[in-house]
Amino acid sequence: MLEGIRHTRRLGGLLRAHFQSALLRAGLRSGLFAALRQPARAPELAEREQLAPDLTAAFLQAAHAHGLLQRRGERFRLSRFVRWLLDAPEAEAALALLEQASLSYEPVLARLPELLHGAERPLWGGPQAMLRAALASRLGERRAVAALVRVPGVRSARHILDVGCGTGGYLVDLLGRYRDALGVGVELDASLAERARANLRAAGVHRRAEILVGDYTEVDPGRSGFDLVLLNQDLHYFGGAERRRLFERILGQLAPGGVLAIQTPVVQEDALSRAMGLAATLASFDLFLRAHRNLYGLPEPEALRAALTEIGFQEVGEVPIVPGGALRYVWARAPGSRAEHAAAQPRR
Numbered sequence: 001m002l003e004g005i006r007h008t009r010r011l012g013g014l015l016r017a018h019f020q021s022a023l024l025r026a027g028l029r030s031g032l033f034a035a036l037r038q039p040a041r042a043p044e045l046a047e048r049e050q051l052a053p054d055l056t057a058a059f060l061q062a063a064h065a066h067g068l069l070q071r072r073g074e075r076f077r078l079s080r081f082v083r084w085l086l087d088a089p090e091a092e093a094a095l096a097l098l099e100q101a102s103l104s105y106e107p108v109l110a111r112l113p114e115l116l117h118g119a120e121r122p123l124w125g126g127p128q129a130m131l132r133a134a135l136a137s138r139l140g141e142r143r144a145v146a147a148l149v150r151v152p153g154v155r156s157a158r159h160i161l162d163v164g165c166g167t168g169g170y171l172v173d174l175l176g177r178y179r180d181a182l183g184v185g186v187e188l189d190a191s192l193a194e195r196a197r198a199n200l201r202a203a204g205v206h207r208r209a210e211i212l213v214g215d216y217t218e219v220d221p222g223r224s225g226f227d228l229v230l231l232n233q234d235l236h237y238f239g240g241a242e243r244r245r246l247f248e249r250i251l252g253q254l255a256p257g258g259v260l261a262i263q264t265p266v267v268q269e270d271a272l273s274r275a276m277g278l279a280a281t282l283a284s285f286d287l288f289l290r291a292h293r294n295l296y297g298l299p300e301p302e303a304l305r306a307a308l309t310e311i312g313f314q315e316v317g318e319v320p321i322v323p324g325g326a327l328r329y330v331w332a333r334a335p336g337s338r339a340e341h342a343a344a345q346p347r348r
Helices: 002-030 042-049 053-065 080-087 091-110 112-116 127-148 169-177 190-203 240-253 271-276 278-290 301-311 338-344
Strands: 069-072 075-078 159-163 182-187 209-213 226-232 254-265 315-320 327-333
Touching: 002 053, 002 080, 002 091, 042 053, 053 069, 053 075, 075 080, 080 091, 091 112, 091 127, 091 278, 127 169, 127 190, 127 226, 127 254, 127 315, 127 327, 159 169, 169 182, 169 190, 182 190, 190 209, 226 240, 240 254, 240 301, 254 301, 271 278, 301 315, 301 327
Parallel strands: 159 182, 159 226, 182 209, 226 254
Antiparallel strands: 069 075, 254 327, 315 327
């Protein structure tokens, strides 16, 4: 009997999580949460925002029951969590992650029964899916940059190539930190590339950056001899022989002693990853990736290090982004030294 109660409570928890996610998205997308920056009663909120009175009252009651809103008397106000979702620097990325879970992850995982029995796996892509993925990946960007600058050679890199640059956040940060650095970003999606250009302009570093549109394996970045090449959260777009060609091309475009920095999640089952919820999240993400015929699973760190060494990188290391390393940078150094590269450059 006790076991049945425990299982029923766990089932109820799953249902509550599903409803809570739907309530979050609805409150954010409808503007109802934004309207509650000023606490209000249900009738006045419905009148002010021209909402259906009965649904507004029911929504506020449900959001309060899920801890998304606080209530004093008849007035509702935002919880700290929802206020963070609205106002934090990461707000756009957090909303994109919620949208990604609902509009990308959930529909594909719902098809698992047929996929497991051999149904054709769908293709991932499209402008909206790519935009959500790019924005969601920025949620941990500040922590990732703090880890990136601990990668050997990054602080002294002055010619930077960002493969799959998305909205340009990493170039904005690095060019802002290092005022004599130059950057090139390559992005497959034209709308994301334009966002990257706009972000670089807004940061005042656009004169030292160029954003190219196209497939990196086909686009000419305009030069070689990069000190640093970035692959942030996009290794799962390349698999097998395609990944090897990617690494070979990068190695050919790095300066002697230049560094490739690969940001990637890693599926691992250690106690810390389980306690942080990352073990479950990343195992599910790996499953989502493998459910598509144009995506690949998350890399095994040992296999990734072996592949980089086999291709010709002379040194390979890692820097954790989160405690335990479930998200990390795997970095690899090209043969030679920067002193040799500098000596080979023409004098001005």
